[in-house]
Amino acid sequence: MNAADQAHQTSLASSAYRQALEVISAVEPRIAQATAAELADQRGSLKLIASENYASPAVLLTMGTWLSDKYAEGTVGHRFYAGCQNVDTVESIAAEHARELFGAEYAYVQPHSGIDANLVAFWSILAHRVEAPALAELGAKNVNELSDADWETLRRTLGDQRLLGMSLDAGGHLTHGFRPNISGKMFHQQQYGTDPTTGLLDYDALAAKAREFKPLILVAGYSAYPRRVNFAKVREIADEVGATLMVDMAHFSGLVAGKVFTGDEDPVPHAHVVTSTTHKSLRGPRGGIVLATEEYAPSVDRGCPMVLGGPLAHVMAAKAVAFAEARQDSFRTYAQAVADNAKSLAEGFLSRGGDLVTGGTDNHLVLLDVSRYGLTGRQAETALLDAGVVTNRNSVPADANGPWYTSGIRLGTPALTTRGFGHDEFDRTAELITMVLENTQPGTTKAGGPSKAAYVLADGIADKVKDASAEMLDKHPLYPGLELS
Template identity: 50%
Template sequence: EGEGTLLAQKIFNADHAYLQPHSGADANLVAFWAILAHKIQTPEVEKLGKKSLDELTPSDYEEVRKLLVNQKMMGMGLGSGGHLTHGYRHNISSKIMQSQSYEVDPKTGWIDYGALAAQVKEFRPLILIAGYSSYPRKIDFSKMKEIADSVGAVLMVDMAHFAGLVAGKVFEGVYDPVPYADIVTTTTHKTLRGPRGGMILCKAPFRAMVDKGCPLVLGGPLPHVLAAKSLALKEVDTSAFKDYARQIVLNAQALAENLQRAGVRLLTGGTDNHLLVIDTATSFQLTGRQAETVLSEAHLTVNRNSIPHDPNGPWITSGIRVGTPAITTLGMKEKEMAEIAAILVSLLQAAKPITENGALSRSKAEADPQTLQKVRGRIVDLLSHFPLYPELVI
């Protein structure tokens, strides 16, 4: 764990790193607790002339507790590309604090920093969360920091999806969150290519509280996962990883360009990162769930995804999210993105909703057997040139 901590601090140029969270959601919970403890709990305990919660009377403790759960947080809305843990109503994050979402511009799909600044000044959150799970553009963290500072808010960044692009020096300057954020959370899988787990980077003032994530939020560390995280960070700290990170974005942009040439509508008109979101409702007259289902039948793994102001809601959805990290790891480059785009388009164009109980299903779709078989063959042929373990002869 110690070696991994030092590696993370070096790679991200962070004051401190904490590797124990078991997931990105756990990392966010630890971050919320650390912020509440540092900004609210500790000052209130000191005002009462005490050193710890244990010294408070039951009535004094209850007053502090009420303050803790009466704070505000603001994160990107789920339909705009945010994450469940950024204050979504059905998630615990909106239960422990009052939450309000900010949305992307309805016309462009991009973050409107001016509108966000006005919303933050009106709502005045303790925590402003920047980061996303399905927003295909970079975020200017210098602007996010300026907006947070305007109301004295803590800037927390969830870079679970793009941590590898930060580590690989693809996102630099104002697009690197670490110099600007008070606390940064991430997963260690996704673009970092490590084991499933979480990690926190923070400025020095938050170190003591973050390090108490276990046992005050987490039940205990997972030593075998900590070892895997450290090994993954060793791989991140190489020039080969930087090449990989650059290729992720090149592949995503090539995939986007090929899809758009075929008439597919993409949110924001393209991508700056590792993912893109296809508006399947507009492009193929399919819900996101229908598109996900038919692609799965051909052994293409994508996930349905909400789009801003989604008429089909967050369960059925009107889009799908497609990412390039895994296929980039296999060694695919821009040339292969043209073939993948063609495969996606050919299958989705052939897909039709199925009828269940006399009505068209909003969840299921199918393509004719000939098209499905042809697409599967193209996928097998493509993958035959990029074996998962090329050193093994099976």
């Protein structure tokens, strides 16, 4: 798209948003005001949350349509409601783009979120590996044909299956078998960690754990592990113990789509089932997807009504637009910049004495241990927010402060890379974050004791960091040219 076309598109988007907010304001002005304020807040802050990004105006506008008004439970051509021909078109296009983008045999684009995608994957694997053989043995076509006694036996069998996933403090996700999460309640679960010295994934230790535990499902992927994974090795481990390999690539799917992760580091050729969100490094709408081999496709295709209700047709349409954008050459350039910028951010911390989990990064995120500053992750997170730097606290391996207060902060480069930040800006960002942390002291409780939440940020630091950030942000405006007034 040339400059003239870009300017025209920006003008159209500005007009569309202004008019949309006018329509909303006529019904509930506080919502219109909060929406406009959110844009202002995002424009004026350093957004470093690894799971956030900025979707294009085309993606955002696609969600605000009458496609939202349609129920379409079921699958393409096999709906439980009449009049779904346009939803069929939308879902087919989104699935087509997803298959082509990732080189997958099958794509299911209905999940509303990442946890929905994982639930669809879990239950699809159970249906394929456990339910289907049991039904065949009993001579039944579906569970409705079972007697109450047979169904109770099958239900207990389904609930006794084993799942092995990465532990939360090692960088795994809540949905990978964390006990308070539904995934930890569905399965007899155990977790694997990382090497206590290096923080890196130890494939030999993982293999030994898998041989001992013999899981039905081996979950790979992460939300706070700053390194790449050799999925070919993980598949070998899964095959050895007869496990289905499921990969949750929600965080790094943009790096897969952008061909930064290829070969053994691309999970799609190696996993039986792959899940992802669409709103992180993919820059799409909030939602989820499931990719699978043809073997698992029929089970995944039953996501509704197995796990999901009516699909969100307007979000599936936005997914299609985002996938189409990600198939462009410019997205590969963007994805490589995300990874390069993460290295720049990591080097910026290391050069200033920062303590990084695994000592660096080779994906899109950096995990900074803030213990050396005498802070908890929660104290660091809130002090940085005061200075206009948006991060999130995160556990580090063997975290002494637990998953609520934590000892680390997680920082990602996808969002600011979308704005055009490069090496110099990310080095400067590391400098500003270090400045905040070095000038923050732990606070006390009301009773005068040590607090894991309270903090004291030195006078003038927040304003100094905000001013320095504004210089960078002004050079890389968010949605440039888009005006609401």
